[in-house]
Amino acid sequence: MKNGLEDVIAAETRLSDVDGPAGRLIIRGVSLDDLVADGTYESVAALLLDGLLEAHVNAEGLKERLGAARAEIYAYVVADATLLALPPVDAMRALIARLPDGEDFETAFRLLAAPAVFLPAVLRIQRGEAPVPPTASISQAADILRMMTGRLPSVEQTAALDAYLVTISDHGLNASTFASRVIASTHAGLTSSVLAAISALKGPLHGGAxxxxxxxxxxxxxxxxxxxxxxxxxxxxxxxxxxxxxxxxxxxxxxxxxxxxxxxxxxxxxxxxxxxxxxxxxxxxxxxxxxxxxxxxxxxxxxxxxxxxxxxxLGFPREAFTGVFAIGRTVGWIAHAREQLLEGRLIRPKSVYVGPFPIAA
Missing domain, CATH: 1.10.230.10 (Cytochrome P450-Terp, domain 2)
Incomplete structure (x- = not known):
């Protein structure tokens, strides 16, 4: 037994490889350097999800469907006083919890769009400003910045956010990704998997630094x-x-x-x-x-x-950083959840009891 499951192999994956000694990250056969140099959020999302939702997912088709999903998700934005008094990541998570659960690609695209729409809306409402509806025709990164600021971002700003979203899209079997896979193994649904992952991410030892x-x-x-x-x-x-x-x-x-x-x-x-x-x-x-x-x-x-x-x-307040992380990592959580559904089984590790035993009379 190893405390914290250190070095324990809990899954086989085709999604990402983290080589700690070499300082190398590979996502579906592509090095991080190449992904960031040539990629957008849509391209890395297509790479991660290819074959896991449908036989083939390409970046241009994903961009179009993701834009439509953002427009659909905007109907779930509410200015509930209790909800908006929460920290941004908690408010975002509460809004995601209102979405239907499921294991299909419609659910997956709603979940890819949800944090990208909800976080800017929460930030604006908490500042006393009206939320900005999404624009389906532009990229996810550009629309996130536009919904937050109310104006189209520069090419450099969009590229910077794209680089961030690509960089943190997946990273092996970290705490939040493992949580997503555990929930997926029960067939609870992708929304449940993403909610569990966000809950793990907000811990200061994982995504809060x-x-x-x-x-x-x-x-x-x-x-x-x-x-x-x-x-x-x-x-x-x-x-x-x-x-x-x-x-x-x-x-x-x-x-x-x-x-x-x-x-x-x-x-x-x-x-x-x-x-x-x-x-x-x-x-x-x-x-x-x-x-x-x-x-x-x-x-x-x-x-x-x-x-x-x-x-x-890029103008994000520090209290929103964990929420922005969730926007980028959701695609990795969904890919791992789908991989677990298609190839894995119920995750049920064994514990070692170290407590007292009944004393015989």
């Missing part, structure tokens, strides 16, 4: 303060947000993909260059300090560090 990266940047404030602040944090035994990963023993490949996705925004003046310069200085100082203080632990930059900077540059 990008926001604190910005808190760290704000607290440091200037490059000259970086070493002093980082040293004091480590002296207090605190974790440096955005560094270290359960699987990767070298640099998280997703970190560089997102760092590169920020460059066009910086080059065109659409993001505060000084903010990126500060982040790079903190990254450099933190890596040197971690190597010196923890030489036996491979701690490098993870996906959360540049996720925080990218989502901030």
């Amino acid at each position: 990008p926001g604190p990266v910005l808190d760290m940047l704000d607290a440091i404030g200037a490059e000259s303060h970086a070493k002093t602040w980082l040293a004091a944090a480590l002296d207090r035994g605190e974790r440096l947000m955005g560094f270290g990963h359960r699987i990767y023993r070298v640099r998280d490949p997703r970190a560089d993909a997102l760092k590169n996705a920020l460059k066009p925004l910086v080059a065109t003046g659409q993001v505060d260059r000084s903010r990126i310069t500060l982040a790079e200085a903190i990254e450099k100082a933190a890596l040197a300090m971690l190597k010196e203080r923890k030489p036996d632990r491979p701690l490098d930059v993870n996906v959360e560090f540049y996720t925080a900077l990218l989502l901030e540059s």
Whole structure:
């Protein structure tokens, strides 16, 4: 037995391979670098879902059906006072819970569209603004930004969000994906699988750390303060947000993909260059300090560090970061749920009882 199921194989999958020692992520035979360089959310969604919903799914057909699904989902947007008092990811999850459950491709497309529609609507309503209806003819990434801001995004902004959604679309058998597969194995339905996955994702040990990266940047404030602040944090035994990963023993490949996705925004003046310069200085100082203080632990930059900077540059508030993560990861959850339905069986691991036994009279 291994605590936390460390290294225990619980499923066979054709969807993604996470090679921690090599720092490599492969999604259905394609490297992350190639996916981000050439892909959009629609292309990676078609890649993941191909053969799992229908015999063949292509990016252009998926884009059209996804646009129609966003238009359909908008009817479920409500301004319920109790619901809108919740944190954005909880409000988004509550709205998704109102959708019909099922295992077919109509359910799958509604679920792909739902967080993309609900999260911008919740953010606007919580700011006292009217929600913006989706536009079916544009891409998922462009429509998310348009529904949040009320205006069409720039080409660079759309490409940056596409890069993020592609980068976090799937990542092996992480906690939320495993939750999705467990629920799918009971044949409860795809909506139930996605709701379980969101519930796992919002835990701070899984999807809740990008926001604190910005808190760290704000607290440091200037490059000259970086070493002093980082040293004091480590002296207090605190974790440096955005560094270290359960699987990767070298640099998280997703970190560089997102760092590169920020460059066009910086080059065109659409993001505060000084903010990126500060982040790079903190990254450099933190890596040197971690190597010196923890030489036996491979701690490098993870996906959360540049996720925080990218989502901030696109105008997402920090409390919405987990919800944006869910928008991108839902396609992976659905693909794994469908794979489990088609090829797996009821997931029912065994536990080892370590409690007391009755005392014989």
